[in-house]
Amino acid sequence: MEQLNLVDMVDHPQAMIVPALFFLGYLLKVSVVPDKWIVWILAAAGMLLGYLFVASNPNGILAGFIYASVTVTGHQGYKQIKKKE
Numbered sequence: 001m002e003q004l005n006l007v008d009m010v011d012h013p014q015a016m017i018v019p020a021l022f023f024l025g026y027l028l029k030v031s032v033v034p035d036k037w038i039v040w041i042l043a044a045a046g047m048l049l050g051y052l053f054v055a056s057n058p059n060g061i062l063a064g065f066i067y068a069s070v071t072v073t074g075h076q077g078y079k080q081i082k083k084k085e
Contacts, residue, residue, distance in 0.1 A: 013053075014050075014053055014054050014063070014067075015067075017046065017049045017050065017053065017054075017064065017067040018067050018070055018071050018074075020049070021042050021045060021046055021049070021067060021068055021071040022071050022074070022075065024041075024042065024045055025038055025042050025071060025072075025075065028041060028042075039072055042068045042071060042072060043065060043068045043069075045068065046064040046065055046066075046067045046068025046069075046071070047061045047064040047065050047068070048064065049064050049067070050062070050063040050064020050065065050066075050067060051064060
């Protein structure tokens with residue numbers, strides 16, 4: 001059976017979309033945009049960036065959505081670990 005290698009699955013140049021989305025999320029957070037819209041703006045931006053930089057087809061849109069999901073999940077995980085109970 002073939003080994004699953006996650007490094008091969010992530011194309012490194014396109015992985016720069018995640019830090020870009022994280023920075024966009026930070027800019028949105030410190031702006032007047034309500035928190036409830038930030039995740040949706042990041043999802044749309046991720047899909048657009050995926051379409052432009054990954055592939056100009058549905059696979060690129062899906063990859064962008066996954067990159068946006070990684071961004072939001074990573075940020076929420078960091079917040080939860082940092083939170084004192």
